Amino acid sequence: MTPGPARHFAPAKINLGLSVLGIRENGYHDLHSLMVPLTVGDDLDFAPADTLRLRVEGADLPTDERNLVYRAAQAYLGAAGVGEGVEITLHKRLPLASGLGGGSSDAATTLLALARLFPADVDLPALALGLGADVPFFLLGGAALAQGVGERLTPVRVPPTPLVLLNPGVEVSAGDAYRWLGGAGAFTPPLDVAALLGALERGEEVPYLNALQPEVVRRHPPIAQALAALERAGLHSPLMSGSGSTCFALARSDAQAEEAARTLAGRHPGWWVGAARTA
Template identity: 65%
Template sequence: MTRYFAPAKINLGLSVLDQRSDGYHSLHSLMVPLSIGDELEVRAADQLTLQVEGAALSAGPDNLVYRAARAYLDAAGLQQGAEIVLHKQLPLASGLGGGSSDAATTLMALARLYPAGVDLRPLAERLGADVPFFLLGQAALAEGIGERLTPLAVQRLQVVLVNPGVAVSAADAYRWLDEEEGYTPPLDLDRMLASFGQLEQPGEAGQAPILNALQPPVSARHPEIAEALTALREAGLHAPLMSGSGSTCFALAASADQALTAAEQLARQYPAWWIQAAHTVSSPLIQGL
């Protein structure tokens, strides 16, 4: 079997401009992939099968990996299948894009296993708003409902991620935002990007215009998230923020050593939490597709 890495992502900023007439939301978000994520093993087979390890997830047609594989095989007009093993290492419903990344990785892996000239982008868009981002595989400004992507150059950032064990559905997060009409203006990208170079200057990065419009309504209903943000701040890290619809929170470190030290400290303080040090990545997931 060939093994593939499916990276997590964080939203370094997430502005929700408004709710559209179709019920979706207009976004303005800076998204970056990370050095941590799930893994998949894929090999050719007569039938399509999926096995999930590390999480209590369905391995049937309602699983996003299965749906992605089925979509590619059908688009390519193939009678063959594939044997896929998904190794879940990211927490579920955590704002890290794990399911979307797994789906994108599946599309790219099958395109390598069975080259057929299939355009993966339309398949990705039908699977979910974040799936095209993981096809791109690098930092990008996401607009529209997340499907309009503009690649951006973002320096490597060291981060510490904390998940306090709360699952938050994106549907709930956006519904709570709509109830409060907590819409926000577009991100100030120039100031945000400039602030990432100021991490060694105490206080500077913490004053950067970094925000997540979903954070107030979600953290108001899940105090564990507010606790996680406070823990990151008290660990000496910069600009604590909730990622996506939550519940994972992250903060920036000035160095890899600081990130590792802070992650170890937090793990001792909060042994029940999922805590990781990581860094952002810029190279595509699978080259040559």
């Protein structure tokens, strides 16, 4: 019996450190990054239908093959040999092109939801990698050290950590961010993951880095303003996530994170602000 409509949560992620070790001959970059899912994200509704249909609420996004959710559904239905369709409603709550992995998470969540809706012997990780380098991470359901081009994932235990996200309303193309880094030749060494995790456990300033941050900030001054605003709100260890433009900083408690988020929302009414925890 085919199950009825269901809602699934698609978590955002942050990079608790992103090192770019170099660039390959094929143009892809070698990464060393600690990726962590969060308690904030998008929601997607799935219901059996006679064909594949996608609706988007909360953002002006395409609803055809240009949308990663649509392509993920196409890929799964084709691989599973499903003759039916599905109606998907994407409730977009995360800002676009913001370094939070929203599109990749939405795609991974679509694969997982359709695997429950239409069970079949399908290689989900292979489908995910075909959709994008970050998509396989969101199949794991936890933090992971990402290496290679992002496809080599090692689960890592990260202590639950409260934090605040702040997006100054700037969209940054990941392709541009990596191109700017390569042009500057500013590649970085591997992360010291042990030191990073130890600092998180002790609630200390975290010695992480984002190799993409300097060149992105140089071209988008509002991101520097967001990083400074997080510190002024009493948070620590501010960093840009991924290719930006969302920045985050860590809090000592959930209460501090909630209070800082309220303060920042009042000071910057045009910016997207959210309190969250690592999941």
